[in-house]
Amino acid sequence: MTTSAKPWRRGKHSKVRRLPERGAYDRETIEAILDEGFVCHLGFCTDEGPVVLPTGYSRVGDAVYVHGAPANHALRTVGTGLPVCLVVTLVDGLVLARSGFHHSINYRSVVVYGTATEVRDPVEKCAALDAVVEQIVPGRTADARGPSDDELRATRVVRISIDEASAKIRTGGPKEEPEDVEAGGIWAGQLPLTLVPGVPVPDDPLVENLPVPGYVTHYRRPSGDLPARL
Amino acid sequence: MTTSAKPWRRGKHSKVRRLPERGAYDRETIEAILDEGFVCHLGFCTDEGPVVLPTGYSRVGDAVYVHGAPANHALRTVGTGLPVCLVVTLVDGLVLARSGFHHSINYRSVVVYGTATEVRDPVEKCAALDAVVEQIVPGRTADARGPSDDELRATRVVRISIDEASAKIRTGGPKEEPEDVEAGGIWAGQLPLTLVPGVPVPDDPLVENLPVPGYVTHYRRPSGDLPARL
Numbered sequence: 001m002t003t004s005a006k007p008w009r010r011g012k013h014s015k016v017r018r019l020p021e022r023g024a025y026d027r028e029t030i031e032a033i034l035d036e037g038f039v040c041h042l043g044f045c046t047d048e049g050p051v052v053l054p055t056g057y058s059r060v061g062d063a064v065y066v067h068g069a070p071a072n073h074a075l076r077t078v079g080t081g082l083p084v085c086l087v088v089t090l091v092d093g094l095v096l097a098r099s100g101f102h103h104s105i106n107y108r109s110v111v112v113y114g115t116a117t118e119v120r121d122p123v124e125k126c127a128a129l130d131a132v133v134e135q136i137v138p139g140r141t142a143d144a145r146g147p148s149d150d151e152l153r154a155t156r157v158v159r160i161s162i163d164e165a166s167a168k169i170r171t172g173g174p175k176e177e178p179e180d181v182e183a184g185g186i187w188a189g190q191l192p193l194t195l196v197p198g199v200p201v202p203d204d205p206l207v208e209n210l211p212v213p214g215y216v217t218h219y220r221r222p223s224g225d226l227p228a229r230l
Numbered sequence: 231m232t233t234s235a236k237p238w239r240r241g242k243h244s245k246v247r248r249l250p251e252r253g254a255y256d257r258e259t260i261e262a263i264l265d266e267g268f269v270c271h272l273g274f275c276t277d278e279g280p281v282v283l284p285t286g287y288s289r290v291g292d293a294v295y296v297h298g299a300p301a302n303h304a305l306r307t308v309g310t311g312l313p314v315c316l317v318v319t320l321v322d323g324l325v326l327a328r329s330g331f332h333h334s335i336n337y338r339s340v341v342v343y344g345t346a347t348e349v350r351d352p353v354e355k356c357a358a359l360d361a362v363v364e365q366i367v368p369g370r371t372a373d374a375r376g377p378s379d380d381e382l383r384a385t386r387v388v389r390i391s392i393d394e395a396s397a398k399i400r401t402g403g404p405k406e407e408p409e410d411v412e413a414g415g416i417w418a419g420q421l422p423l424t425l426v427p428g429v430p431v432p433d434d435p436l437v438e439n440l441p442v443p444g445y446v447t448h449y450r451r452p453s454g455d456l457p458a459r460l
Contacts, residue, residue: 136324
């Protein structure tokens, strides 16, 4: 994905206030998390209250693209220029402390504040849809048939400008009260969790027995973390 | 977790409008998804715009509990009685169609609409915090030290009533255009993805060499799906 040296604005929205030592604002860290994920949670406000949509996405330069059917009410609403808050969260493990209080989750998350606008230009639309496929399965657009004009018309694409962004990361073992450690007797530590691909299930009505593409058999996210434990 | 036979209200907020065949409103389906997850995305509206918080949670009966530090600005705001939209999303796999257009993700998600209020009663607070630990690591509260009075005071707990809820589920292989199947030559199918636990990392400064608890070595989510592919 495209990378620019300019850091995103660190505004009052995106400043990590709690546990500021877990906050990160550099572009490289933020882009790496946005590029490793492929499902985001997109929040916006309507007259009827808050809405959060879980959806696939792609990050291209300073924007995130989401898409859906033209009749998708939520996407139509958000694409009218609403301010949005978009979050990508990657869960890396569980942290078991000796006290319930210090239990935690190891994670990497990015919060983006931006503005959502509908993409009408067919060239940008096409590029955004290809980018969504590539975000989910890197390498796939070389094989899959691209969108027809009818399919393009049957897809609403929304561009979210990344106006402000911040990352929050927790790694490592439990924080403990010294007296809990001294007392001993309670196992504590981390349990890593990884999203691991299973055995591909071909959809093969013609019994073509095509070979499974390498980007499927060796599926991994951009960080290379996946499938670390296969 | 507690289960009541009464279905949640299927209001205009929570009705699945797009692809209604993927929608589910029965309590058993919704509770199973809420109980299998342990990270939610909590959305609400402030004067400055929408906010989405990724956070651990627990589901107890008709409520979801989240917690944080008393100085956590977002939690303090939401706990004043704001309407919220809370989403739990479980990713089950990738769906590779012959066309980019029909690529998809297999998932189970629940969207909850409710009202957030701060919990001040220490008994409910304690129960909610134990439930959060149990949601993340079932079985853990039997071993971990419970919260002290100081820790209870140092924790803000927010209760989200489940006023409306709906589930959305996609399973199975790709939808295809008949002409794409007839044309042949492009591999299509599913790639299952599972969150799999790795090797526990003990935090053991006293070199106690305590045995790793069974709920860690045999960690699995309530559905039993995890660790299906270890």
